[in-house]
Structures are given as C-alpha cells and as structure tokens.
Amino acid sequence: MIPIEDFQFRKWLGQGSFGKVFMAEHKKTGKKVAIKMMEKLHICYNQMTESLFLERDILRLSRNSRNPFLVSLVCAFQREHHVYIAMEFAAGGSLASHLGNGALPHTSTLFYSACIVLGIKFLHENRIVHRDLKPDNIVIDGAGYAQLADFGLCKTGIDFRDVMPYPCGTINYWAPEMFSGEGYKRTVDWWALGVIIYEMAVGKMPFHGNKEVLRDSILNKEPEYPAGLDGGTRVIIKELLEKDPEYRLGSLRNDGEEVMNFSFFNPIMWNALMAKQIRAPFVPSQDIVQSEAGNDGAIVTPHNCTSRISHFTQKAFIGFDMLPEDSS
Template structure:
C-alpha cells in the first residue's frame, strides 16, 4: 500500500522550497530519534549506525533489515496466529520503548515495521514522531497514513499517545484477517468508516484476537487499551499474549516462527555495483573529510572526523525519490551491511531565493 500522508494533499500548493523544507524537517527528526534510540540499544527499533554530512547531502546509515517490510509479508495473504502474535509482541515492545521515552510514533503501519534476518520485527520510520509526550500530555495531530490513523487524528480533538495503540490494533487486524478494517473508494469514505463503523471479523478468528483488536480500536481514546498511565503494560497483559515470556523476548531468546529470506539479491564483492555517481557523489573528485558519528552507547554524543562517503560501498539502490534516495551499503572498515538514507541539499540558487 502506498503511504499517503494527510499533509501530502497540500504539497501541490506549496512552493518547491517549502516542500523541501518539509522533507528536511522530517529527515532531521528521524535522525534525532535514531540517536535517542541508539543510546538505549532497544532490540525492537531500527538502530542508527552513523551520521554523515557532505557538501551536497545529509545522510544517515541505519541497520539493514534483511527480511524487508511487514507490508511485503502481508501482500501475499493473512499470517498465522502464531506469527501475528509474535510480530505484535515485538511491535508492542518497540512502542513501549518510545512511549517510555516520551516519544509518540504517529505513523505505525506495516511499511514501517521491518523484519531482521532472524525473523524479529522492528519499528522504523521515525519521521513523523512527536517528542516530549507523556501520559498527561495532549497534542494536535493530523498526520500519518490514513488507514492507520485514530479517529481523533481526523477531527479537531486533541490526541494522546494512545494514537499509536490504535495503529497497532489496525496492524494486528490486518495480519490476522489479511485486509484492512476500514477501506473505501476515496478518502472521505475511509474517514467516515474510521469514525463511525466497527471492524468486521471472520467467524473463525480467535476470541482473544477479537478482544484485543476491539479494545485497541476503541473510538473513545480515553477508553482505548493502552490509554491509561500503565500504557504498554495494559496491552502486554491482554489474553492474546498469555504464556508469552516477555523477558525472553527482550533478550531475543524466543525462536521466531518464521525466518524471512533476504529481500535483495546477493551482491558479489568482486563485481560491486557502484551507485555513488548517481546521487551521493561528492562535489569534488578528491576525498573530503566529513563529520561522521559512529554511535556507541558509551559515547553516543561524540563525533569523529573520518573519510567521506567513500567509507561505504554502495551496493544497491533500494528507493529513489525527487529529494531522498535510499541505498544498501557495506561499511568497509567493519563489513557491516547498512541502509543509507540521503537527502539532497537544495542548490545554492534555490537557497538564495528562499532567503529573499
């Protein structure tokens, strides 16, 4: 499914530079959240490997999730109850960490859930996060991916961190049923269903699954599962997770029910595909020093000066947009496979016009 942000309906009316600024702010926020996550090394959130600055690009590298997105798994059919419970538990732990650190994700959807090589699910996509939101805090929010947006995000009502639990409910429904709970031919129909209709369940769906979905998809935010101060603990105590050893899950001692195949073909080292000239080529042919942050728990705030983007072997372009491009790459010094996300800076002429 294409991720359609509510804000995107305004993009056609924004000047070119303002659209770039919108992307820049999202890019900057995503990197900042990655830094906060990296300090705690949570196993259910995609972690930051490094930050890079060049003359023409803003870049950061994050861990590579070999299994691709949960969205790609759902494109085939519904998942088994065992897999759905396992992925749901991983997502709950990722959301718990964010909420414990006063961060609301606001865009949880299967495209932002990645599977690592072991089969564990990890939360990604921090570009729409809202910071400094605790139990008592409220905020206005009209952003996210429509099918996963809570009712209060579609109205003028204030929102709380429980908007994330609504999205988790939609994802659980989608995993178990194989389709979205609220669909329609256009935006208004979908909004109306989110605001006014209840999800329809197949007759063979397990009662514990129905129960948690109904509680997470409660339209009254204050009664929604996870809306109280206990937050994730409420969700973790749901009968759906009865018998799950949460401690073992946190230590990654549970055997995942499904081991995904790598979503990308292997790249032979003797025949590397160099895509640097496509989008990440430095403005000068000689190597330049850039500020490069190799994030470690003990010195997460420190940066050291190392070689330029050439420290990475860019193997494969994963996604390309007008301003943002994503690559799979190998860090030459460590051999670690990462994903590099690069935002092209505005040409100087555009920056000058924006200042005027």
C-alpha cells in the same frame, strides 16, 4: 567526516517523498546497512530539517539503549547535495512485504504484535509518539524480530495526558480523534497497532474506501470479523480499535504494561522476548541477493543536483554528522 566511498551500494530498496533507500556494504568490515539518501534542497524546501534531525536522534536513542525493537543508527553524514542516514539493515524486509499473500499464521501475528508492543512502549516511556505506525514502517531483522522504523513524523516530549494538535501520518491508520480537530494523545499509536493486528490476522484493512468513506468508517462503523478468526485476536482488536480514546486499551498511565497484560499475550514470555531468546516464526536467509548497483557518481550526485548549494542552506545541516559507535 565519513567518506561515502567507505560504502559499496549493493541494492536499491525503495523510494518515497523523502528520498531513496539503498542496501550498502561497508567495504572494510563487510557490515550490511540500509542507507537513506535525501536531497538537502528538498529537505529545506519542504521544511523537513527538524524531522530529519529528529529521526537521526531517535535512531541514536535506539542505538544507545540497545533496544531490539527499534531500528538503530549506524552513522550519519553528508555531502554537498545530500544527507545520508545509515541504519541497521533489516534482512527480512518490511512487514508489508509479508502481507502480500494475505493473512499471517496466528503464531506470526502474535509474535510480531508483541515486538511492536515493546517498541511502542519504549517510545512512550521516552515521551515519543510515533504517529505513523503501519506495516511499511515495521521491518523484520536478521533474527526475524519486528522493529519499528521511520521516525520522521514522531512527536517528542509527550506525556500521559499531553495533547497533540495536528494529525499526520497515513489516514488509513488514523484513530477517530485525529479527524476531530480537537487534538489527540499518544493512544493513537495503540489504535494503529489494532489496525496492524487486523491486517496480519485477516489479510486486509479493517477500514477502506476513498477518503470520505474511510473517515466515515473509522468514525462510525466496526470492522467485519471473519467467522474463523481466533477469539482472543478478535477481542484485542476490538479493545485497540475502541473509538473512545479514554477507554482504549493502552490509555491508562501504565500504557504498554496494560497492553502486555492483556490475555491475547498470555503465551508471550516477555523477558525472553526482550532478550531475543525466542526463535521467530520466520528467520530470513542470510544470503542477501546482491544487485549490480555500484557506488557510482549517479548515486552520490544525481544529474539534477549539480549546482552548488548556498552557504545559508548548508548551515541548516551543521551538526548532522554522527560517527559509528565504535569509532575512536
């Protein structure tokens, strides 16, 4: 069992329906990690147990494969009321945080897009569809490389022609076929990439409005392209935001290879990128700001989680724990 006391919680990073994320430091090694903390009762009540184990397994796959374009697992452990997933800490924050001031330079858009392509390609080669790609779920590591994160909505066992019945994820990034009720394929990840590239290049969403307006825009309208937008960027966005999934860029059996070979990516040296031999356009400072948040009882066991959890509930988390890779 991994003691929670091994970690010093340094900084609160964010919160969602899943729980809380903290930046923490391993006391013995000084290694910084991001720890996602989730309440067991919340997980069981919302039937998220399968999603929890899935996220842990994809993070482990990333760790085992040494893939630099997915966040990877450090360890997983639990206490009576909570489960914890410790992951690589992304010193550069989320891609969304970099879009707060508008459009990115073309070099940054190209670089991050290439990283995302390699991340999607790896998932699809392993029969995994992400289904919730968006800037909030893409992080920038210490070397400035973009990594895919948040794998709880992934679908596994999906091949080239397999159809998934139930849409999920963030509606702003849904492909048109996700509204149809007739199922969708892995090409929805490439549509989401098109939305993300548009955001990076233009500084706003290609489709917006309330749910009904958004649905109509995604199904029936084309994005507006600023007059000064680079021609190559405009073309790849149009190819990725093709409303017919059978003609969308990335729809062929070779999937990511088709996207990599598109003219927009001609400047990218893929082997060098995979080996992280290209200097990123932005490299985060190594001086991480430390908050005064400590590893106190309020973090480990919040006041609303003081009652004991039933043996039946605890059984759902048997086998969840996973040691660090370098453990003996």
